[in-house]
Amino acid sequence: MEIKVVKKVLDANNEIAMQNRKMFSENKVFTVNMMSSPGSGKTSILEQTLSMITPEIKPAVIVGDICTANDALRIAATGTPSVQINTDEFGGDCHIGAQFIKKAAAELDIENIDLLIIENIGNLVCPAEFDMGENLRVVVLSVTEGEDKPVKYPLMFRVCDAVLLNKTDLLPHLDYKIEETLKNIKMINHEIPVFQMSAKTGEGFQGWMDWLYLLL
Numbered sequence: 001m002e003i004k005v006v007k008k009v010l011d012a013n014n015e016i017a018m019q020n021r022k023m024f025s026e027n028k029v030f031t032v033n034m035m036s037s038p039g040s041g042k043t044s045i046l047e048q049t050l051s052m053i054t055p056e057i058k059p060a061v062i063v064g065d066i067c068t069a070n071d072a073l074r075i076a077a078t079g080t081p082s083v084q085i086n087t088d089e090f091g092g093d094c095h096i097g098a099q100f101i102k103k104a105a106a107e108l109d110i111e112n113i114d115l116l117i118i119e120n121i122g123n124l125v126c127p128a129e130f131d132m133g134e135n136l137r138v139v140v141l142s143v144t145e146g147e148d149k150p151v152k153y154p155l156m157f158r159v160c161d162a163v164l165l166n167k168t169d170l171l172p173h174l175d176y177k178i179e180e181t182l183k184n185i186k187m188i189n190h191e192i193p194v195f196q197m198s199a200k201t202g203e204g205f206q207g208w209m210d211w212l213y214l215l216l
Helices: 003-025 042-054 070-076 098-105 154-159 170-172 178-188 205-215
Strands: 030-038 059-065 082-086 115-119 136-142 162-166 193-197
Touching: 003 030, 003 098, 030 042, 042 059, 042 070, 042 115, 042 162, 042 205, 059 070, 059 098, 070 082, 082 098, 082 162, 154 178, 162 178, 162 205, 178 193, 193 205
Parallel strands: 030 115, 030 136, 059 082, 059 115, 136 162, 162 193
Antiparallel strands: none
């Protein structure tokens, strides 16, 4: 019974995701789903990314959280159009479903957006299972989380198109083996690019931005 219920939920989500994908395609909106565990630095990476986007590209952000609008307020401070999604009133879902994206996109001037970034709810499990109609999936991993996260949560690293390895400025202060992390990532997905960066200092961001521009 549980398997049937899960399949029904995913099927319903996928149907709306197809509608979202059609809407984004028709309006030439490139959509990025950014996922991670809580505290990895998604919002800080978004702030830095938005500050580096060239003027001819018009971005917008959909921010997902169970509660609060803290991250959306930080994004709004950059001058970027943003919409907050909170799942607390719907039972506190630990991921954003396609139906939420459809509703949030209706609040944006979608015809005048080139790049839509979805900041998913902090979680390395559930968000990996839900298609939202996005073009690209990115996972943020911080060096403070330990080297074994890719092998502990393999689906996330299997379905994503890139890894942003954040907080590298802290490496001199940590007992952290970055080579082991890279080995574990490649063990799960040997083709996935890994961009080592620091949202605090901006180091390593140019490689990520160059790669993103190639896809836009």
